[in-house]
Amino acid sequence: MRTIAVINLKGGVAKTITSNSFAYILAEQGNRVLLVDNDKQGDASRGLNCRTQDGEGIDRIMTARHPEDWMGKLIRHTAYYNLDVLPANMRLLMANQEVMFDQTRPQQFRIKNALACVAEQYDFCIIDNAPDINISTINALTACDDVLIPVEIDDNTTEGLPELVNQIGYTKEELNKDLKNYWIFITKYDKNNLAQEQGADLIQAAGYPMLSTRIRYSRKVSECTYARKPIPLYSPRSLAAKDYKRLVKEYLVAAGIMMDKWTEGREA
Ligand SMILES: Nc1ncnc2c1ncn2[C@@H]1O[C@H](COP(=O)(O)OP(=O)(O)OP(=O)(O)O)[C@@H](O)[C@H]1O
Ligand SMILES: [Mg+2]
Incomplete structure (x- = not known):
């Protein structure tokens, strides 16, 4: 199982849209995919219509001594073939406080240990994260x-990047x-906005590895969150959906992962 964490310390840069798109596209291509919602906002679970207000999910994984007893009970099938979700909600806040007080066991390996229990069942695991470095994000990095870092170009695009890279x-x-x-990689891109073009050049010049x-930018993206469907399904012809398909392919090549076959589909 190959595990990808989607992280940026900044909020609203498209971490969740990216996680759900990656997960959906990889599943559509015939891979068995687990999406881990590692954010108490629960947006990734909601985006696949799998969020519950008070059910257990990643919060239990952070506190359980024996994750092998829990993973099977907590993972949910989505409406999509090959795509499962480990959901999140506000319970993660309390769970993380419990982790921070628990000095008896290592705190940083809880997600790693839990994923090891299902490594044979999935080809890919995508972890969506909160805009923060906290014990949850450190678990994801571990x-x-x-790591995929979506950035939105604005007047402080690179804020938080040095800290995250460190x-x-x-x-x-x-x-x-x-x-x-x-x-x-850059999200919500508008090629007609000259300031964005200059911002993209600045990131490139800073020397970070980039896809x-x-x-x-596509208006269809905000619609898809209301519809609780991933953008490649909700609007496969939208610019964002086409770009995500391209991004997944670029990632697979850059990571040196060979896919037996890649189906373009009629929308590509
Ligand atoms: N390509 C795009 N075109 C237009 N809107 C987009 C695009 N990508 C994301 N958005 C919009 O940006 C907003 C933030 O997206 P998203 O929730 O994925 O960000 P996030 O980084 O996960 O946020 P948070 O830090 O709160 O978890 C959403 O309203 C989403 O609809
Ligand atoms: Mg999010």
Whole structure:
């Protein structure tokens, strides 16, 4: 199982839209995919119509001594073939406080240990994260092979990036030797906005590893969140859906993952 964490310390940059799109596209391509909602806002679960107000999910995984007893009970099938979700809601807030007070067991490996229990059942795991570095995000970094960092170009695009990149470096050194790659890519891109073009050049000049696919702004994206469907399903012809398909392909090549076959579908 290849695990991808989608992280940025900034809010609203399209982490959740990216996570759900990646998960849906990889499943559509015939992979068995687990989407882990690692954000108490529960937006990734909601986006796949799998959020519950008070049911257990990732919160239980953060506190359980024996995740192997829980993963099967907590993971839910979505309406889509090959795509399952480990949901989240506000219970994660309390669970994380409990983790911080629990000095008896390591705090950073809870998600990694839980994912190890289902590694044979899935080809990919996508972890959607909150706009923060907290014990949940550190668990995600400790559990993943790759990190994807969506950025929206505005007047403080790079805010938080040095801190996140430092955290990735520290995690790789101290906690997760399997962490292989991280890449930045641009979301909500508007090519007619000159300031965005200049912002993109600035990020490139800063020397961060980047994927070249830019996810274009599309009004269909906000509609899809209301419909609780991933954008590649809700509006496959939208600019954003086409770009996400391109991005997944670019990721697979950059990560050196060979797919037996890639189906373009009629919308590509
Ligand atoms: N390509 C796009 N075109 C237009 N709107 C977009 C696009 N991508 C994301 N959005 C919109 O941006 C908003 C934030 O997206 P999303 O919830 O994925 O961000 P996030 O980084 O997960 O936010 P948070 O930090 O709160 O978790 C949503 O309203 C979404 O509809
Ligand atoms: Mg989100």
